[in-house]
Amino acid sequence: MRSNEDHTEGTIGCETAVEAINVRKTYGSGAAKTAAVAGITARFAKGQFTAIVGPSGSGKTTLLHLLAGLDTPTSGRVIIDGVDISTLSDDAISDLRRDRIGFIFQDFNLLPYLTAEQNIELPFTLRGRQPDRQTIRGIARELDIENRLDHKPQEMSGGQRQRVAVARALAGNPAVVFADEPTGALDVKSSRQLLAILRDMASRRGQTIVMVTHDPNAAAYADRALVVRDGLIAADIEHPTAADVTSTLEHDADSPLPLAGGVAAGDGGWSNIASRKEGTR
Numbered sequence: 001m002r003s004n005e006d007h008t009e010g011t012i013g014c015e016t017a018v019e020a021i022n023v024r025k026t027y028g029s030g031a032a033k034t035a036a037v038a039g040i041t042a043r044f045a046k047g048q049f050t051a052i053v054g055p056s057g058s059g060k061t062t063l064l065h066l067l068a069g070l071d072t073p074t075s076g077r078v079i080i081d082g083v084d085i086s087t088l089s090d091d092a093i094s095d096l097r098r099d100r101i102g103f104i105f106q107d108f109n110l111l112p113y114l115t116a117e118q119n120i121e122l123p124f125t126l127r128g129r130q131p132d133r134q135t136i137r138g139i140a141r142e143l144d145i146e147n148r149l150d151h152k153p154q155e156m157s158g159g160q161r162q163r164v165a166v167a168r169a170l171a172g173n174p175a176v177v178f179a180d181e182p183t184g185a186l187d188v189k190s191s192r193q194l195l196a197i198l199r200d201m202a203s204r205r206g207q208t209i210v211m212v213t214h215d216p217n218a219a220a221y222a223d224r225a226l227v228v229r230d231g232l233i234a235a236d237i238e239h240p241t242a243a244d245v246t247s248t249l250e251h252d253a254d255s256p257l258p259l260a261g262g263v264a265a266g267d268g269g270w271s272n273i274a275s276r277k278e279g280t281r
C-alpha cells in the first residue's frame, strides 16, 4: 500500500489515539523545495504499539514531530486524543503536549541537575500538580530503577537513564508515548530490555506507543510497522517480524516501487534527497 492511501486497517472499530490526515511538511522554496513528509494519512489505535521504520532521511522524525504536535504541518490535519490540533493556539498545543503526551528521545533528555525522581516528576511539576508518588514508585519498580531514584543522571548507566526517561514519559498517564530512536544510544542488552518494557506497557497497560526506529529487530516488538520512504508510507505491516521489515526495506532498495512522477532513485531512494524535490512528484 502506498502514499496517502488510508492506513487504517486493523484499527477499524478501535478507538483512535492519534490520526494524521493527508499531512505534508515541506522545507525550503522554489527548486530546493523538499517534502520531508509528502502526504500521509494514518490512524493509530489506542493501545497499539507502532514502529515507524525507514531509511535515514525518509521523514520518520518529521512525521513523529507532526503527530506529537511538536511541529506544524504545511498542510493536512493531526488529531490527538480527539482534538484537531490545527484548531488550537500555540499555548493550547503546549498544554496538550504537556498533559497528554509522553516523549522518549534517543539522548534521554534528562535534566542533569535533577535526581531521577525529580526528572520523573517533571510532568507533574510543570503542571503545578502534586506528583503521584505511589504511581511513580510503582513504575520505577517495574523499570528496575527504584534504587536509583536519588541519583543524578551522570551517576547512572545509559540503560538506567533511558528507563528514567521512560518512567517520566509514563508518569503523567499520557494518551500517547512518542519515542524517537529510544534504543539508539543503548547496547544490545539494554535495547532489548527497553523494548520489552515498551511492549509490556502496550500489552498490559494499553499504553499507545509510536516509536521511530531504523532497526528491524526493534520494530519486531511492535504490533505494527509503518515503513516510510521518501516521506510516504511504503508499507503497513501488522505483527511485523524483523525479517518482514528487512525484506520490505530491501525490496524498496532493490526494486523501487514506482513513485508518483516516475522518480526512481539509483540507490533505491535510501538516501536520495533529489527525488524528494516537489517538482518531481
Ligand SMILES: Nc1ncnc2c1ncn2[C@@H]1O[C@H](COP(=O)(O)OP(=O)(O)OP(=O)(O)O)[C@@H](O)[C@H]1O
Residues within 6 Å of the ligand: 027, 028, 034, 035, 036, 054, 055, 056, 057, 058, 059, 060, 061, 062, 063, 214, 273
Ligand atoms: N528543519 C529542516 N529544514 C530543512 N530540511 C529538513 C529539516 N528537517 C528535516 N529536513 C529534511 O527532511 C527530510 C526528512 O528528515 P527526517 O529528520 O524526518 O528524517 P529521518 O527519517 O528521521 O532520518 P534519520 O533516520 O536520519 O533520523 C530529510 O531530507 C531532511 O534533510
Ligand SMILES: [Mg+2]
Residues within 6 Å of the ligand: 060, 061, 062
Ligand atoms: Mg530521525
